[in-house]
Amino acid sequence: xxxxxxxxxxxxxxxxxxxxxxxxxxxxxxxxxxxxxxxxxxxxxxxxxxxxxxxxxxxxxxxxxxxxxxxxxxxxxxxxxxxxxxxxxxxxxxxxxxxxxxxxxxxxxxxxxxxxxxxxxxxxxxxxxxxxxxxxxxxxxxxxxxxxxxxxxxxxxxxxxxxxxxxxxxxxxxxxxxxxxxxxxxxxxxxxxxxxxxxxxxxxxxxxxxxxxxxxxxxxxxxxxxxxxxxxxxxxxxxxxxxxxxxxxxxxxxxxxxxxxxxxxxxxxxxxxxxxxxxxxxxxxxxxxxxxxxxxxxxxxxxxxxxxxxxxxxxxxxxxxxxxxxxxxxxxxxxxxxxxxxxxxxxxxxxxxxxxxxxxxxxxxxxxxxxxxxxxxxxxxxxxxxxxxxxxxxxxxxxxxxxxxxxx
Amino acid sequence: xxxxxxxxxxxxxxxxxxxxxxxxxxxxxxxxxxxxxxxxxxxxxxxxxxxxxxxxxxxxxxxxxxxxxxxxxxxxxxxxxxxxxxxxxxxxxxxxxxxxxxxxxxxxxxxxxxxxxxxxxxxxxxxxxxxxxxxxxxxxxxxxxxxxxxxxxxxxxxxxxxxxxxxxxxxxxxxxxxxxxxxxxxxxxxx
Numbered sequence: 001x002x003x004x005x006x007x008x009x010x011x012x013x014x015x016x017x018x019x020x021x022x023x024x025x026x027x028x029x030x031x032x033x034x035x036x037x038x039x040x041x042x043x044x045x046x047x048x049x050x051x052x053x054x055x056x057x058x059x060x061x062x063x064x065x066x067x068x069x070x071x072x073x074x075x076x077x078x079x080x081x082x083x084x085x086x087x088x089x090x091x092x093x094x095x096x097x098x099x100x101x102x103x104x105x106x107x108x109x110x111x112x113x114x115x116x117x118x119x120x121x122x123x124x125x126x127x128x129x130x131x132x133x134x135x136x137x138x139x140x141x142x143x144x145x146x147x148x149x150x151x152x153x154x155x156x157x158x159x160x161x162x163x164x165x166x167x168x169x170x171x172x173x174x175x176x177x178x179x180x181x182x183x184x185x186x187x188x189x190x191x192x193x194x195x196x197x198x199x200x201x202x203x204x205x206x207x208x209x210x211x212x213x214x215x216x217x218x219x220x221x222x223x224x225x226x227x228x229x230x231x232x233x234x235x236x237x238x239x240x241x242x243x244x245x246x247x248x249x250x251x252x253x254x255x256x257x258x259x260x261x262x263x264x265x266x267x268x269x270x271x272x273x274x275x276x277x278x279x280x281x282x283x284x285x286x287x288x289x290x291x292x293x294x295x296x297x298x299x300x301x302x303x304x305x306x307x308x309x310x311x312x313x314x315x316x317x318x319x320x321x322x323x324x325x326x327x328x329x330x331x332x333x334x335x336x337x338x339x340x341x342x343x344x345x346x347x348x349x350x351x352x353x354x355x356x357x358x359x360x361x362x363x364x365x366x367x368x369x370x371x372x373x374x375x376x377x378x379x380x381x382x383x384x385x386x387x388x389x390x391x392x393x394x395x396x397x398x399x400x401x402x403x404x405x406x407x408x
Numbered sequence: 409x410x411x412x413x414x415x416x417x418x419x420x421x422x423x424x425x426x427x428x429x430x431x432x433x434x435x436x437x438x439x440x441x442x443x444x445x446x447x448x449x450x451x452x453x454x455x456x457x458x459x460x461x462x463x464x465x466x467x468x469x470x471x472x473x474x475x476x477x478x479x480x481x482x483x484x485x486x487x488x489x490x491x492x493x494x495x496x497x498x499x500x501x502x503x504x505x506x507x508x509x510x511x512x513x514x515x516x517x518x519x520x521x522x523x524x525x526x527x528x529x530x531x532x533x534x535x536x537x538x539x540x541x542x543x544x545x546x547x548x549x550x551x552x553x554x555x556x557x558x559x560x561x562x563x564x565x566x567x568x569x570x571x572x573x574x575x576x577x578x579x580x581x582x583x584x585x586x587x588x589x590x591x592x593x594x595x596x597x598x599x
Contacts, residue, residue: 206541369542
């Protein structure tokens, strides 16, 4: 039919009309272009770059006040981050002062892409890459190439981390040390005994689901890695929150994973989320310190140096492990999202009582919502629980690999 | 298409872009806390009285954020009574919106600690006994209370929650309830 345009001719026709219009209506066109230009300026993406040397690795961060799409290229001696749009940066080239691994960062706009290139000193490898929200940040953890031994496996069947079961620890010794590889993991099955936890519409009890998942996870870790696993409860018994942390500390666990099932007043809420602790301070100044510690751990300018002050303010063992806990949460949440295919509610922070007193990287995982009818049904399915345990195992394995490389 | 029609078309496109720009700019703004509006009205007893307009926030099934509802409260002579009236109004709810509070929960008393800029709320035992459990539910309750209060009364910087006159470790086994809570206005950020 003559009246129908094929798809390819539509842009050409539109462009022709537009150009003819521009030619004959200069005044209106100028206004139109100015508006577009103003829109571009107000909507411009401004990128900030930060770097900081941690013990065993260097963290670099690209931050912006809005999210952005990006792609990454690993090249010999450099890392390229490409954004498919124009972005502002403070200079074309910045020399990174006093960095162990970084030389300089450059920025150019080419073929409609903003290209940030980080130049390394010697052989450097990206050990980890993740995204944080509020504000939006793309984070890379870099290590010297020789630090990488075996890449982490995404499938637990392929994970090779055989280690001999360590001798039983002495209860009086101090808790987890950052200076040795992970040997002991504490799994905390939420609730138990008279504390039923949340209830589903069909009377499914949270305490039973958490115990089932925990037992499956224990089996997976022990059989696949040979690491020592301790449980805060292995039957339907009530254990106080303080006792759970105490069990992990006294058994010298180096990782604490608390397993829960979520519930909301909003019946439509669903999905999984992973928490690490947030610090509740007792006055605005302390809150400001806490916020800085929590939000920008990678920024040297905001690092709190006075450890004694921190302990007076919060008196919490977990304060020392916030960064590791954040990383563990990222790994676990990423695996849950991938394997469960449910809504990703993300990594979050809250002042969990059970996490505060643990002296090791510690997270609390809310696997799904028992208050949501569809998810309650899934939680009664053995295969779904297997998937959850499998995802948790994957996340834990990746964290072990990351952690053990740091403490080498 | 005539030149005039094209003109209109392109001006319409420009207006659309302007509107889109406004939406982008406005959506980045966090919830602002205006000073409460003070109104002089006639009270139930016929006398002239001072009222304040408050903005209450509730959950809905359709949104992840708290939704605003406007109400007016007659200002009593004692400040703490105003806070109590406000909480009672909040717990009364709003049609079609969700109150993240267990059935039977009532406010027993309110204490305002001026030097600490802290409001202490003492609910009845039902808060603990009837709480349904779940991290999400605990956080929904806590920030429903704390954000509503701190949003409407700027003199209050933090809120402590008691039940049955006692400090409790948690509501249902998750969030530490022994320390006061600062507001997190991300919960009421406009979508």
